[in-house]
Amino acid sequence: MDSVYYICAFLAGCLSVFFVNKFYKTQNQKKTDEDGESNLLRVIEKYKERNGILESNCKMLSLERKTATQESSNKISELEKELAIKKSSLLTKDAEYLLLIENEKIKARKEGQELALQDYKIVCTPFLYYSKSFFKSFTRGGYRFQLMVKGIPAFSPAEITIEEKQEFDDETKQTILSAVNTALKSLEGYIGGGIPIAIADTIEKNTKRKDKGLD
Numbered sequence: 001m002d003s004v005y006y007i008c009a010f011l012a013g014c015l016s017v018f019f020v021n022k023f024y025k026t027q028n029q030k031k032t033d034e035d036g037e038s039n040l041l042r043v044i045e046k047y048k049e050r051n052g053i054l055e056s057n058c059k060m061l062s063l064e065r066k067t068a069t070q071e072s073s074n075k076i077s078e079l080e081k082e083l084a085i086k087k088s089s090l091l092t093k094d095a096e097y098l099l100l101i102e103n104e105k106i107k108a109r110k111e112g113q114e115l116a117l118q119d120y121k122i123v124c125t126p127f128l129y130y131s132k133s134f135f136k137s138f139t140r141g142g143y144r145f146q147l148m149v150k151g152i153p154a155f156s157p158a159e160i161t162i163e164e165k166q167e168f169d170d171e172t173k174q175t176i177l178s179a180v181n182t183a184l185k186s187l188e189g190y191i192g193g194g195i196p197i198a199i200a201d202t203i204e205k206n207t208k209r210k211d212k213g214l215d
Helices: 002-117 170-185
Strands: 120-131 138-149 152-165 195-199 203-206
Touching: 120 170, 138 170, 152 170
Parallel strands: 120 195, 120 203
Antiparallel strands: 120 138, 138 152
8 A cells, every 4th residue: 555655646746747847838938938029029119210210310311412412503503603704704804805905006006107107298289270361261170289208299299180161250260169179178187098188278370271280
């Protein structure tokens, strides 16, 4: 009997140990599962947090990039405007400089021309030749021009006839003198490349020969 008792007690102890170990294993497994689930939740939360931080950083980087691009575009636009203004200013200065040079050339050319021709002058002398007789009369009007160099005549004078008629009276005389004066007005000032012209007093001369000029 005693041996049966001991055997039963031993079996009961073994079963107790088995069930206690199984209970503790079950509890440990539950705890492990709970810890794993908790760890998984923590990992998920951390992932979400990191993902949120990354998304926020991406948004910030995108915003900073847009801001930098806009600032760069604004700076480029300002530089282009400044360059256009400077280019326009340089073109204006170049045009002003070229105009100044051209004006100086014209001034120098005029001064040089005046200096070179200051000793030259053309003297125009209007004339009226006439003759009145019983058989034949005539009236011829025009002007003679003479080149003067330092007040001394150069070359032979030349005559230009403006109008001529085969008659002589006061009306004919005034008509021809008027035509001569009109022609001389167009010569006032300068002629022949800037040579000054001087108009002398009109000479009226009664001559018997039609082709005879001034002596």
